[in-house]
Amino acid sequence: MLGQVIILVDDSAFGTRGLLAEHGFSVLISYKGKRVLFDAGQMGVPLLLNASALGINLAHLDAVVLSHGHYDHSGGLYTLTRVLRGKPLLVAHPLALKPSLKIEGGERRDVGIPYSAAFLEEHFQLTLSEGVLEVAPGVYFLGEIPRYYPDLVSHIPGVYTVSEEGLSQHTFADDTAVAVDLGEELLVVAGCSHSGVVNIALHASRLLGKPPSTILGGLHLSGKPLDFLDKVREKLKEIGVVKVYPGHCTGTVATVKILERFRGEELGVGKVIDFDH
Template sequence: MRIVALVENTCGHEDCIAEHGLSIYIETENHKLLLDTGQTDAVVKNAEVLGIDLSAVDTVVLSHGHYDHSGGILSFSQINHSAQIIMQKSAAEPHYNGERYIGIDTDILKLPNIQLIDGDMELDDELFLFSGITGRRCYPQGNKKLSCIKNGEKVCDDFCHEQCLVIKQNGKRWLLSGCSHNGILNIIDRYREIFGNAPDYVITGFHMMKKDGEHTEAEKTVIIQTAQELSQLDTVFYSGHCTGIPAFEMMKDIMRDKLIALHSGEEIL
């Protein structure tokens, strides 16, 4: 198995591009796949630097319907015409941060290999997709600014368009979620409903980044409580992107070697 942080906010390879976005490249016994494609064509450029052949990718999973995870799909599709690109059908809805559009480029929906699904999907013995995350404990506070259009009306985003990828390999399970907008504790609760126990490894952003000033006490409480509960699991977490450096450092103080930073261009495994 091979896993590479192909695109991430921070740079881990001097020749790779870092941007506000996320893309994870994975090779399993039977697949070559991407979770998300970052914000721009950096996914293609970084793959070239790292010697990763994107034309051999057979599956792209879009974790949710935001531009910083879907922005490289059109560039990717210029060199790979056959990979199935799987997203929840609600990921195609318009999404906003305040008045700013943050949804996917609608040209993506015109691609012939797009597969819109509704709910969970078992691709094969290695790959499983799940959504349906309804819990709200330690819910990321940044979600309050995010909305979407449903039935012609702008409403608070409920993140039903978020899906998680589970990879089974060598007797271990990896859980991958782009941003954990639904809250990583609620995602793990949903995972347990399906698989019975916690995953061995998790790759995700925690959506705790604060762009306008310091975290509030309420935000700090969510960050600390989340880290305390995660530290009790026999799970290793790889995180970056929307977690934000201050939140990551707070969580690292609690989780220690159970939390590892992601960087653009770095091999995870």
């Protein structure tokens, strides 16, 4: 076993004793002797409690990557800083640090990252990048995901960002993923897949020139019509996906539909996926 992904935060813990579920996502990727934390969950306490219950010490990390700025992926960073030793790399798209507001029926809800760049710089080597970045040997932050299939994105309606000019529609350009280069193929780890899981997998494959054979993470397909799900399945097959591990915001119907066509299984806290290269 040369590498491993372990789920530390997810919407499901399958009722396992001693593990906490919350709406959020965080996984620890261990590969070639380095440890990369992908997302940090929402509240922080589930991240630390689950890590401790699973015998994982989060004090020493080589890098932390944010899939995007949403609170359910970034909120746990403060609690993480309480146990961190040293100052690991923290990589995100620049838009991930901008405000993100959901406005619905006259009500405004902050759904963005609850920390400033200044706070993050105190605890991490903050690196904002729109392009691809190798954050540890063989582990790539994919940067901005082109909308190859604009009809297959999973943007949330009514989300705005704020600039000096006022409110503007949020583009979800910060939503990205990580690809682990396993030699002949790629393992793609996604947070919320607002950019569209097909666009993410295709971009990983174009950047690194290998098939994205395994996809793991939140696919944000809840509430999508069946013809949308069919198209996603068809395109994923076409670009060489073989195994899918859906979790977090994927949605029940989409999870069933995906697992009808692909090997893999539903994610939950404590799930361990071993891989070789």
